[in-house]
Amino acid sequence: MTEIGKRIKEIRLKKGLSQEELAEASKVNLRTIQRIENNETKPREKTLQLIFNALEIEIIEREKKRIDKYLIWSTFLTFLIIICSLLPWTRFFNYFLNGKRIYRNNTGWNGQSITFNYSFPHWLISLSAISIGLIAISHSLGLIKNKKRYILIQSGLLIWFLLGLFNYSFTQGFDLRPGLFITIIATILLIFAYKKKEKLVLTPYKINCWF
Numbered sequence: 001m002t003e004i005g006k007r008i009k010e011i012r013l014k015k016g017l018s019q020e021e022l023a024e025a026s027k028v029n030l031r032t033i034q035r036i037e038n039n040e041t042k043p044r045e046k047t048l049q050l051i052f053n054a055l056e057i058e059i060i061e062r063e064k065k066r067i068d069k070y071l072i073w074s075t076f077l078t079f080l081i082i083i084c085s086l087l088p089w090t091r092f093f094n095y096f097l098n099g100k101r102i103y104r105n106n107t108g109w110n111g112q113s114i115t116f117n118y119s120f121p122h123w124l125i126s127l128s129a130i131s132i133g134l135i136a137i138s139h140s141l142g143l144i145k146n147k148k149r150y151i152l153i154q155s156g157l158l159i160w161f162l163l164g165l166f167n168y169s170f171t172q173g174f175d176l177r178p179g180l181f182i183t184i185i186a187t188i189l190l191i192f193a194y195k196k197k198e199k200l201v202l203t204p205y206k207i208n209c210w211f
Helices: 004-014 019-026 030-037 045-055 069-084 122-140 148-172 178-197
Strands: 057-062 088-097 100-107 112-115 118-121 205-209
Touching: 004 030, 004 045, 019 030, 019 045, 030 045, 045 057, 069 122, 069 178, 088 178, 118 122, 118 148, 122 148, 122 178, 148 178
Parallel strands: none
Antiparallel strands: 057 205, 088 100, 112 118
């Protein structure tokens, strides 16, 4: 199934109309026509109706809205990351009290790891992971297009954090907690889901025209 912008372009060309002529006939801005045909924007209902009228296009069926599993999963994983950022990520021995070992717990907001003598705060990783989730959700809702470069930067921070954390854990006796592992796994799943989603093409209309 072709994208709506490409279908409009095909019909316009069959009718022998230029983009300027279609813009004049439909009373829609030329730049808007260009962006729609290049699938750079999601047109509004009113704009599409004006273009359909100018091209004598009849909407024969609006495609049934399917449950967006990607949106459901990306939302679930993002909430999971938010919850796990409040859970203990690391634990290490602090002091003795009445003969008992007292441990200090660090969550995703108050801990840190050391990478090449650089303090790497947990809250930065929490924000990076959450931002990947928000990108995935926004992508599913059609609010943004490709943000792969930004996700790669966040992924790089995550890898850097893990290298420092595991290195520091051996020298300082860190005990890694489930909250951190769930956050890492959920973030990895979000990245894979985003990569898969950007290959999919959705078309909101089936259209036909009469010559």
